[in-house]
Amino acid sequence: MDTHTENLLGQFLRARRELLRPEDAGMPLSGRRRVAGLRREEVAQLAGVSTDYYVRLEQGRERHPSVQVVEALARALGLDAEATAHLHTLALPRSGRRRRPAVRRDSVTPRLLNMMAAWPQTPAVVLDRCLRVLAANDLGRALFEGHTYRDDLLRLVFLEPDAHDFYPDWDRVAADTVAGLRAAAGTDYDDRRLVETIGELSLRSEPFRRLWARHDIRRKTQETKRFRHFVVGELTLHYESFTVNSAPGQQLVVYQADPGSPSEEALSLLGSYTADGASAETGRSNRPETDSQHQAPPDPRTV
Numbered sequence: 001m002d003t004h005t006e007n008l009l010g011q012f013l014r015a016r017r018e019l020l021r022p023e024d025a026g027m028p029l030s031g032r033r034r035v036a037g038l039r040r041e042e043v044a045q046l047a048g049v050s051t052d053y054y055v056r057l058e059q060g061r062e063r064h065p066s067v068q069v070v071e072a073l074a075r076a077l078g079l080d081a082e083a084t085a086h087l088h089t090l091a092l093p094r095s096g097r098r099r100r101p102a103v104r105r106d107s108v109t110p111r112l113l114n115m116m117a118a119w120p121q122t123p124a125v126v127l128d129r130c131l132r133v134l135a136a137n138d139l140g141r142a143l144f145e146g147h148t149y150r151d152d153l154l155r156l157v158f159l160e161p162d163a164h165d166f167y168p169d170w171d172r173v174a175a176d177t178v179a180g181l182r183a184a185a186g187t188d189y190d191d192r193r194l195v196e197t198i199g200e201l202s203l204r205s206e207p208f209r210r211l212w213a214r215h216d217i218r219r220k221t222q223e224t225k226r227f228r229h230f231v232v233g234e235l236t237l238h239y240e241s242f243t244v245n246s247a248p249g250q251q252l253v254v255y256q257a258d259p260g261s262p263s264e265e266a267l268s269l270l271g272s273y274t275a276d277g278a279s280a281e282t283g284r285s286n287r288p289e290t291d292s293q294h295q296a297p298p299d300p301r302t303v
């Protein structure tokens with residue numbers, strides 16, 4: 001990555017500024033506004049810094065504000081704790097940022113596979129940073145069965161033709177998916193696969209491109225999600241996401257239905273439907289080759 005052209009801090013500040021309405025920040029509305037969100041001088045006023053200094057931050061001519069300035073900017077922009085932590089990381093000198101291990105593991109350990117296989121009534125999948133399914137137990141595989149991108153949850157959301165039907169709350173799922181990808185990427189764009197994935201989705205999906213430009217940050221931790229399965233109908237499942245400490249970049253996602261609920265009955269039916277299926281094994285990418293994969297993708301740092 002070219003450190004002379006990198007301006008992740010400025011891009012983040014501008015994106016968050018443009019999303020904040022004056023009334024949300026307690027600013028009086030005066031005259032006709034020609035910009036989306038707050039003006040640069042308004043953010044500077046709210047943060048207690050000079051307009052010139054703030055402009056230099058956005059333009060990348062000043063890259064390392066003090067901790068006090070970062071905190072003031074976070075308050076001015078109404079950032080939550082996770083976005084504030086991300087802003088602090090962006091403000092660090094590049095040499096001070098946490099580096100990810102150079103070794104990337106796409107294989108899942110036999111012990112984890114065996115543990116997943118021991119949960120016949122609980123869907124479970126292991127994902128990489130790009131939300132590719134590296135492994136799944138029988139029920140986890142059955143949950144996403146019937147889709148072209150069943151082994152690639154990012155592309156399932158944005159490129160699958162029936163994604164809006166499969167995810168009844170598609171708008172929320174899409175926003176959370178991109179915010180989680182932003183969190184996974186952090187400040188590290190040295191992962192070629194991650195850069196190529198973001199570039200391809202930016203070319204092929206306008207909703208992805210729009211959401212990526214927002215710079216929302218939200219780690220995948222726990223949530224309730226609705227699915228409309230082609231075999232058992234609608235499912236409401238709660239999931240928990242766990243980092244796999246033995247394999248940096250991997251996350252184990254476990255789904256569960258409320259006891260005694262229609263969704264639990266539907267999961268049981270789905271388990272019976274797949275009872276003759278294969279046991280948990282390493283996931284295989286089923287993404288078809290497309291012409292767009294051979295195009296030069298846009299740089300995700302500037303999308």
